[in-house]
Amino acid sequence: DIEDVGHKYYLELELEDVLDKGRTVNCTAEVLYHLGSKSTAPDVQLTVQGELRGTEEADQEFYNRIRSLEKELVAENIPDSHGNVPLELEPIHLLAWAASGYVIWQNSTENTEFHLAQVKHVKQVKRSDEDLQFDYVLLLHEMVSQEVIPWEVTVLWHPQHPARVSWDRRQLGHTLG
Missing domain, CATH: 3.10.450.10 (Nuclear Transport Factor 2; Chain: A,)
Structure with missing residues (x-):
């Protein structure tokens, strides 16, 4: 919780390449949901380690x-x-x-x-x-x-x-x- 701002979540994910089903990359994300406003999109910061197929x-x-x-x-x-x-x-x-x-x-x-x-x-x-x-x-x-x-x-x-x-x-x- 961030007082008077919202709730922040830290995520670790494994993304699968939709075109190359066996290939995955790791990523981390920070997601902030703002308090009180349902019309404000959450803030998302994403870091991908590696590359997906072009x-x-x-x-x-x-x-x-x-x-x-x-x-x-x-x-x-x-x-x-x-x-x-x-x-x-x-x-x-x-x-x-x-x-x-x-x-x-x-x-x-x-x-x-x-x-x-x-x-x-x-x-x-x-x-x-x-x-x-x-x-x-x-x-x-x-x-x-x-x-x-x-x-x-x-x-x-x-x-x-x-x-x-x-x-x-x-x-x-x-x-x-």
Whole structure:
């Protein structure tokens, strides 16, 4: 506890590379949840010891494939009811996973535990610039309440930049807590 500020946690984690399942790196994190304000994201300081595999080549292939589509990509229910993610949609699922991490961070409290359950819907939106844009409806499972919350998220991405959540909101009619 930090008096009049909040609660600070020190974590030691082992991260698994989602693209190279046997590869892990150690990391430490300090997480500070501020007192009284549920609208303030926790402060997170992260240190990673080691490196995860680079994805530059796969990122560029995915980017080129999506840019060359004649019709915008549209998909639903990733993973499906059996937990399967079609290989060609794996990058879409990974972008959703990264975006959900941002949404979870921005909306976490000490009393919540969110997980990405499913991409309910995703639609590519054509843009005039070089970014790819995907409009998602993500289903976030809040483990404490067992509520599944639809969350609308717009993700911008280019292989030379990290994924960016440009807009997000809980779907109307769904509130937290």
